[in-house]
Amino acid sequence: MAEAERTDGSARERTITGARVVVCSPGRNFVTLVIETQAGVVGIGDATLNGRELSVASYLTDHVIPNLIGRDASRIEDVWQFLYRGAYWRRGPVTMSAIAAVDTALWDIKAKMAGMPLYQLLGGKSRERVLVYGHANGKDLEHTVDEVLRYKEMGYEAIRAQSGVPGLATAYGIGKGDMYYEPAGEELPEVQEWDTRAYMTFVPKLFERLREKVGPETKLLHDAHHRMTPQEAARLGKSLEPYDLFWLEDLTPAENQEAFRLIRQHTTTPLAVGEVFNTIHDCRTLIEEQLIDYIRATVVHAGGITHLRRIADLAGLYQVRTGSHGATDLSPVCMGAALHFDSWVPNFGIQEYMMHTELTDEVFPHDYRFERGFMHCGETPGHGVTLDEKLAAKHPYKPRQLPVARLRDGTLWNW
Numbered sequence: 001m002a003e004a005e006r007t008d009g010s011a012r013e014r015t016i017t018g019a020r021v022v023v024c025s026p027g028r029n030f031v032t033l034v035i036e037t038q039a040g041v042v043g044i045g046d047a048t049l050n051g052r053e054l055s056v057a058s059y060l061t062d063h064v065i066p067n068l069i070g071r072d073a074s075r076i077e078d079v080w081q082f083l084y085r086g087a088y089w090r091r092g093p094v095t096m097s098a099i100a101a102v103d104t105a106l107w108d109i110k111a112k113m114a115g116m117p118l119y120q121l122l123g124g125k126s127r128e129r130v131l132v133y134g135h136a137n138g139k140d141l142e143h144t145v146d147e148v149l150r151y152k153e154m155g156y157e158a159i160r161a162q163s164g165v166p167g168l169a170t171a172y173g174i175g176k177g178d179m180y181y182e183p184a185g186e187e188l189p190e191v192q193e194w195d196t197r198a199y200m201t202f203v204p205k206l207f208e209r210l211r212e213k214v215g216p217e218t219k220l221l222h223d224a225h226h227r228m229t230p231q232e233a234a235r236l237g238k239s240l241e242p243y244d245l246f247w248l249e250d251l252t253p254a255e256n257q258e259a260f261r262l263i264r265q266h267t268t269t270p271l272a273v274g275e276v277f278n279t280i281h282d283c284r285t286l287i288e289e290q291l292i293d294y295i296r297a298t299v300v301h302a303g304g305i306t307h308l309r310r311i312a313d314l315a316g317l318y319q320v321r322t323g324s325h326g327a328t329d330l331s332p333v334c335m336g337a338a339l340h341f342d343s344w345v346p347n348f349g350i351q352e353y354m355m356h357t358e359l360t361d362e363v364f365p366h367d368y369r370f371e372r373g374f375m376h377c378g379e380t381p382g383h384g385v386t387l388d389e390k391l392a393a394k395h396p397y398k399p400r401q402l403p404v405a406r407l408r409d410g411t412l413w414n415w
């Protein structure tokens with residue numbers, strides 16, 4: 001390591017002396033990076049990439065950790081640039097999740113050393129509480145209506161509704177009977193069935209009924225999970241306009257950012273995209289051309305707080321607001337960091353929130369809390385989430401992959 005990259009004498013206590021990756025499965029798989037400094041301050045970051053967990057664990061253990069030892073933990077920006085530029089091979093979910101884990105752990109350490117909750121280092125709070133949306137899902141229309149009403153009872157002001165579709169054996173986003181929706185169920189991918197026409201005929205009926213039942217106040221959201229062509233997406237957005245959705249998410253696979261020009265010309269339904277994005281380059285056109293309303297990039301998959309802040313700042317120039325991904329495959333560590341970010345970010349929109357299981361919460365003790373439709377980050381120095389490594393060790397990794405979708409004729413589609 002070059003002299004400039006080493007800690008100087010006066011900063012010896014900030015030197016990174018150790019780092020390790022903990023892979024555990026308290027109900028589902030999580031990858032967590034733990035970084036230690038000379039002074040004994042420990043920071044943790046989430047590196048979970050659902051269905052591809054071990055690739056990030058290896059990237060960290062084999063390629064990143066050796067570069068961290070001896071470095072100054074306070075130089076978050078320089079470490080970020082080193083890992084991003086220094087690898088030569090840029091971007092991608094594995095690389096960016098690994099960088100995110102380092103970045104989150106270093107912000108945790110910096111905030112702990114400052115004796116402040118993380119939001120203070122970002123610039124302090126812009127709001128008192130963080131609006132979240134919950135996930136209601138049912139096997140058919142009536143069941144979904146009941147579930148949405150149940151979420152309303154629990155105090156949610158914003159509710160995502162997903163439903164089984166008549167004629168389709170399976171649909172995206174439908175749980176298997178409890179509060180803990182988890183799509184990655186099997187060692188090899190489950191094959192689900194898809195038919196865009198059946199779906200597009202059904203969804204407006206669902207939202208017509210939902211709007212009737214919940215009244216005008218409740219914010220309703222829906223995730224199309226990348227299944228449409230641009231023209232179909234435009235038509236779906238238009239057909240949902242009377243039901244005043246808060247957002248319609250992931251209409252088409254967004255590596256084709258230009259597709260949103262077509263969609264945008266045809267519908268005023270607010271659009272949200274970005275849970276699979278890793279860098280600002282994935283959403284530059286979408287933001288600069290004002291083709292979306294909410295950017296859903298996360299701390300864990302988009303390069304950590306350092307990079308997510310850049311995305312949010314670009315979005316802010318165009319009145320695009322944040323709506324970070326927060327499914328259960330993002331660990332409580334990501335949720336903790338996200339809530340500090342959400343408390344600060346000026347152009348905040350909403351945060352996705354799916355409850356983790358009790359066991360997951362035990363493995364990752366945290367100080368954030370849910371209260372009647374809103375989340376609150378805590379005041380503990382750092383991001384407020386820790387890892388019980390002893391308990392984690394009792395729940396080892398289980399290979400699991402996300403499902404795939406096929407059309408009725410067998411053609412592989414986007415899940």
Ligand SMILES: O=C(O)[C@@H](O)[C@@H](O)[C@H](O)[C@H](O)CO
Pocket residue numbers: 050183223225275325326327329352402
């Ligand atoms: O909006 C969402 O939360 C989803 O699209 C996720 O549930 C997504 O399917 C999972 O994170 C995949 O691991």
Ligand SMILES: [Mg+2]
Pocket residue numbers: 223225249250275
């Ligand atoms: Mg989604």
